[in-house]
Amino acid sequence: MMYPTECQFLNSQTCFFEFSKEVDEAVSEYIASVVNALEGDKGIVDVIASYTTLMVVFDPYHYDRHSIAKRFQTLFANLATSKVEDTSACDIEIPVFYDPEVGPDLLDVAKRCNLTPEEVIAIHSGRSYRAYAIGFMPGYAYLGTLDERIQLPRRDTPRLKVAKGMVAFAEKQTAVYPSESPGGWHLVGRTPIELVDWGSESLSLMKVGDRIHFKPITRDDYLAMGGKF
Incomplete structure (x- = not known):
């Protein structure tokens, strides 16, 4: 059992x-x-x-x-005695502007993985991720599992400040920073949407079991949706 x-x-x-x-x-x-x-x-x-x-x-x-x-x-x-199935799980799409302008580690990740930036973006956004845990701060979901081709250790030197909305990954996990905080993961893009739902009991847009999809968007789309630099 x-x-x-x-x-x-x-x-x-x-x-x-x-x-x-x-x-x-x-x-x-x-x-x-x-x-x-x-x-x-x-x-x-x-x-x-x-x-x-x-x-x-x-x-x-x-x-x-x-x-x-x-x-x-x-x-x-x-x-x-019943089929284990979480019927409350949701599919959530998160728009992401993948670009060195907002993802300062994108080029370095591509180089270290022997890929082009476009390939890194396609790999990261080409699968759905399960929300395995919610923690660290309100709205922060640990998502997995990252494709082996772009799995890298955490940064040797964590950043003291990672901006709200940054999309990052390290080892087998990926996540989105719901608010500014320190962080040691690789930053490859940024979403313009809010990850914290202050009107809900959980505060998080995502809950354990949800399926998360990252959708690449253009710079213009990012700005039109309220994205910041």
Whole structure:
């Protein structure tokens, strides 16, 4: 079975589950199904999903350790007898202006990968990515898996400031910076759209399990959509 047999309690109102030691899409799909099954549960305060783990904060006035463990025992048993599928997952298209003008590492990435900048763009935008985890900051989704042809280690020297909207990748992951922050990934383009939805509970445009597609756009399109330099 993929699911754990018991809760690991971090404190009186937080339990933790590890579903696998390896990053795998099937594991991520299962975790997304668990998250989806918890929606609407008034006793659940917060759910934090990662690549292979799930942390759940529960209301101690609604659940104690015994009842929350029983809640998950039942949930896992129900999932074990049904097809694991996250029906709440969305396909999200993110427009990206790929150009050295906004992606200062694009030319260097192409050189190091023995590709042309156009080939790097085509490879990066030529597949869909699964949102495996949300973290680091509101709206920041860890997306995978990057094509092997453009996989590079993180930068030796991280930048102190990476502008909002920058599209980046490192190793097997890619992401979009939803706001200005430090960062050590390779910057290859920039999106003009907002990645943080302040009107939602999660704050993020993306959630675990969503499929993300990057769509190359022109400089004129980028500016018309409110893009900044």
